[in-house]
Amino acid sequence: MRMIQALWGHRSFIVGSVKREFQSKYSNSLLGAAWTVIRPLMMIIVYTVVFSQIMRAKLAGADTPFAYSIYLCAGILTWSFFSEIVGRAENIFIENANLIKKVNFPRLCLPVILIANASINFAIIFGLFTVFLIVTGTFPGLVYFAIFPVLAIQILFSAGLGITIGVMNVFFRDIGQLFAVVLQLWFWVTPVVYPMSILPSFVQGLVKLNPMTNLINAYQGILVNQQWPDWYSLWPVTALSIFLCFWGVHLFRKHVGEMVDEL
Template sequence: MFAAIHRYRGFIIDSVKRDFQSRYQTSFLGAAWLVLQPVAMIAVYTLIFSELMRAKLAGMDGPFAYSIYLCSGVLTWGLFTETLNSLVNVFLSNANILKKLSFPRICLPIIVSASAFINFLIIFSLFVLFLVVTGNFPGWVFFEMIPVLLVQMVFTIGLGIILGVMNVFVRDVGQFVSILLQFWFWFTPIVYVSKTLPEWAVDLLRFNPMATIIGAYQNIMLYRTSPDWAALAPIAAISVVLFFLAWRLFRKHSADIVDEI
């Protein structure tokens, strides 16, 4: 796999560039849409929930506390959903390329994952700039985001490839994922604080891997503390297992995918 990826690295890089350009080259505002959509979402949630949730953020009374809490969740959740949605539809969306060109099919998941990650880096860099300007940059603990991001991407890519292969053979999977993500978002403490939930719901959050991952970002950005590595460890293990299952499933059905689409 790695040899094939290295051999086709030029194809992957060029495809990522084309994907980014094709999204915004015919748009008047161009890449500004990357910023406008999450900013609009954050502004709406801040307007509605800020006063209610500010009191729930223990020991964090600053004017930007809830905004930092919200941005930490919304932006990283956006990376999760964009990557997952792209992977679920990656083979169907690129049916013509798969039929006409000969290249390692594993390149497609890499291309869409890399595109989503670059989009995330652009908008997240602006968030980091906001933290620096307002004097809320968390310091060295910020770099503990890197392993958390790695766990999130491995989890998302593994889950996304599995669902993407399934979606080729059962097209309902793509529709199901769209609905699932709506419920999943509200079952993850992004807009609200987990303290606002009843005790039984808080207990259920332990089975939501994204709740732990998002909570790690919020700890770093808002509370300036290290993530709960003990809670992240089983999610990291699950992510690795998902990734290898995805690879095996992909290899097994790689030839069938082209015939099915």
């Protein structure tokens, strides 16, 4: 509770930092915030060209011309949101070492600023994707709003994992390098570009242990099949997300003094 009060007391600092980071990111760019859309769009185009003919027939219950493209968007856009948070969080305290040493503020403002900026980027591109769904007549209707609780779980999971990795990386710098490799492998063991049904049954059992699998499946079920998520299947990742958030904050509060010395 005290931590939340401290963050709220520094809300002007957080909002100002979010604005500065967003503006500085695109200040000398001709295309500006359009790069937020271009990068994932290029990934989606490449995967569509490479995999569409192979995968389209494998999508159960998908009978529209845009089915595989929507399937890819549902997976890639939400995965990119996850990877942006955890990928940047691993170095968040190291990159802001000078600020941490010189300015007195709740250090957990830094992950909050990171998550806010990633959320803005995600909102821009997912908003455009939603417009695409409406224009093409593939908008899923009321079930679309089930995305928001799934998204909340994902943000909790990303934040908890990111803070934990970020704290550990201050003391053991190899963790950041190792996690970058793990994140790349993690993408391919998550059913983002392929449906899980094409995997052998014993591999499916292993892939289901991946906490991102049920989240990505939930998005794809909502947007491709227009189905409500299996909420029961999301309980394990929800429990893990809450645990990681508490553990990450505990780890941070326990070692924050040592972190300043290490930085």
